[in-house]
Amino acid sequence: MKIAVLGTGGGGRAHAAKLLELGHEVIVGTRDPRATLARTEPDMMGNPPYKEWLADHPGITLATFAEAAAAGELIINGTDGINSVKALTSAGAENLAGKTLVDYAVPFIYNPDVEHPWPTPWGIMPRLEPVDVDSLGEQIQRAFPDAKVVKAFVTQEQDTVVNPRAIGDGDHTMFIAGDHADAKKAVTALLESYGWSDILDLGTLVAARGMEMYAHMHSAIGLALGGHFGVKIVR
């Protein structure tokens, strides 16, 4: 399958590498491919320059957001939450129409007016915008009504999303939500190919609120354990 991964950060890299390994044709979208390739410093999160990473993953194509989205039959939004609607607008509504759009972004924003006592790997506990009465997943669906948005992956670290068996031999739960049954079926198949066996459909995209808001507890659990973990829903 032709799969577009929008975003060149750690999450996008993890998905792109896994999808390549699974035999998919992977097109990565970025705002400005030349600028992405010109970078020689690690990114904000400490990932090596994209050019180096790309050299280690022959077969992955780097393109603009729009070129990647046009080529992809399924699209993964791997951009930061704060930039997602903008990035998807660059990708072009016409290139998203009728396609499954997997969104795993958390709409973290850093508000310098709010003091946070909670140290996190990125310094402070950012706040969410939107939160509680709306979600980024729903915002994206409203902005691109012809796309089929599925919220997924959110409750996992990027490297365990694509490698669930690294935690508890894969015996934990992945959550999905969305308004389009066929798109959720496509994402379920993708997740199964990643190695997930317990995939829990939380219903319509409204559930994206809870999935995004879980980010705070996820951070707290990660800080408490000092390492990766999975969430298993025990029936």
Place this chain on the structure above:
Amino acid sequence: MKIAVLGTGGGGRAHAAKLLELGHEVIVGTRDPRATLARTEPDMMGNPPYKEWLADHPGITLATFAEAAAAGELIINGTDGINSVKALTSAGAENLAGKTLVDYAVPFIYNPDVEHPWPTPWGIMPRLEPVDVDSLGEQIQRAFPDAKVVKAFVTQEQDTVVNPRAIGDGDHTMFIAGDHADAKKAVTALLESYGWSDILDLGTLVAARGMEMYAHMHSAIGLALGGHFGVKIVR
């Protein structure tokens, strides 16, 4: 141990009954004991009149919030989130001072100006207040600085909090957070007596934000499964 349970709803009843069974002296606090005992109709959540329930649990004392808090060596806040600070104010700061105060309330409020498409057992998906940059647990700690607030129980239904073995033979996780190590130790001992074996300390009370915000995902999971469940953190 003398334990005060503030609140006469389903959660408070579950804790009071379990604590009685465990041999504790249980004093339940309510705003107006006479009014509570005078009710002949089931409450908003369908629980039978308190007088009936009390008759089935001989040994439990019903008292005012203040009398219960004064008597309790450990205090459980089982009031609705929206009423908690008010109820604890009635209980009296002096009666909470120096004591462990377990809070499991979620600050749900129903905002009639916001339309929610998500049907829940109580009709709509309420919003949280505070959310994201504060929590009810922290509000309570600030309002009663001499109490030792521990946020706990939040990620479970009231009947599985006191009976964890009903789910997956007890192989799931309970979360606690708070700023007072001795109070967390006391709550850990209480949880162990309830049957919990995996109790994860999420750190300071700031983690109450994530625990309360998880309520949305908890609701979504409960609706998806149509029954009780536990959350297990798989390392």
